[in-house]
Amino acid sequence: MELTQSLIKEYAKKIYCFAYSKTRDTYNAEDLSQEIIVQLCDGKIAEKDIENMDAYIYRICFYTWSNYLRKNKHEWEASNNALEIDWLESNENIEESYITKEFKDKLRQEIMYLSKMRREITIMFYYENKSSDEISQILGIPSSTVRWHLRQMKTDLKERLEMDEYNAPYVPVKLEIGHSGWVKSNDMNGLCSDLLMQNICWICGKKALTIEDIARTLGVAAVYLEDKIEKLLYMDYLKKVGMNRYQTNFYILDRQFILAQYKFLFENTLPIALQFYNALKSCLYEIKSTGFIGCNTNDNFLLYTFLPLLVFRVIINAYKKVINEKGLQHICPKRKDGSEHWVLARLRDANG
Structure with missing residues (x-):
């Protein structure tokens, strides 16, 4: 039982993708997915010695799909899948005939x-x-x-x-694009306004993809992507990985990163602030003894005034120390169009 549950959890997404690819309807896909899962539960997988689990799951999916078509014949005859019934009513091998037909259909799409x-x-x-x-x-x-x-x-x-x-249907995203440095065009060679370029950068952010991977994921013909990819490569917004893969060359802030950032600030801001506050408070008397104008002002007011200055000074000194010790230079990347800038990008809220 535990084995079956773990397999269902592992293959749930693929089963739904299979069902959706056959039905092209969310309701029917969910219905077919449930029937496939019932077949898996009844199959006593734990008692079988299965070498290729992917192939086994696929056979269960296809077998259930065939029965599903027969059972819902009257509904499907009036739908776009009416042709499937003709294949099932023949005396030929169902799986072989269907795969031959599907190969031809898929080839045109591919x-x-x-x-x-x-x-x-x-x-x-x-x-x-x-x-x-x-x-x-x-x-x-x-x-x-x-x-x-x-x-x-x-x-x-x-x-x-x-x-x-x-x-599985891809849900397009929108990015908020900015820059640090200077650009020749505020549109940044189309990155700020071209949603297709933005989605290419989004899906290539965490993994290098081929143009074929990009086309299939976005559901867009490769011919429409080629000039977009060339523009992104020209500006070094994309980099080429190996012979034929592409990966985004800047970081995109997503919800996961922003939540992690807020969590870090929530957990660490107070302890760090207290260290600054205690350090400043311990030497406030010495500071006041220098006799500067306003030294007799209320202590809390002085702490409130000096604390941001102290934090800023510590950050600047730490930054300079790291730069000098590591031999680093803080310069913007030079782009092929002559501009010099970093790309600042974040995932736009769905309601934005």
Whole structure:
């Protein structure tokens, strides 16, 4: 029982993604997900020796989906999934027929997510019936490279067909963009106003992604991303990682960071403030004895006046000490357009 629960928890998101990719409807996806989970609970997984758990879960998902279609035939005949019924009513192998059909449908969709090179190879091979040798001559690359791209594309596509997390709908974000330094244009080469560029930076913030990963995640054809990525690379807002991956080159403050920041301030501000206060209070008499103008002012007023100055002086001295000891320089990054600035970015509130 514990094993089944842990598996359901691990695969819950993938199961829902599978269900949503088949039904394209939130209500039906939830209904199908529940039926899949019931099948998993009835399957006595703990008693089986399963080598490939992903494949096993997928078979359960597909089997349940087939039964779900049959059971809800009258509803689905009037929907966009009516074609699925025709496949199920035939005497052919259901899974093999469905996968063949789905491969063709998915291939058309996947082509728009491919990088320029792989997109051209796929179109020429599958739709223009060109051989790998002919493609290699047209593109000026070895035929072995063409065959590698085709194999890789088929492998990637098979993985996408099996409970792909990209099936989950992506929720676009908006960023608040600013800068520290100087810029040639307040729009920062489109970063401040272009929501597509902002979302590219957002999803590449924590993990380096290929252009195909970016396209699938955003649900946008790769051809519309290529010039955006070039602009971001030109300004060093994106950096290239390895041969074909991209990662955001500035930090984006999100809700998790802001909450952690508030938590840190809440837990540490008072203890640190007390140290400053006690240190200043212990030497206040000596300060007053210098006879400065206003030295006879109320002690609390003097503490209130001197405390911010003390904190500021300590921070500046500590900053200079670190800079000198480490041999660091506090300068803004130089951008290819001639400007020099840091990017300041944070996730905009959903209501903002």
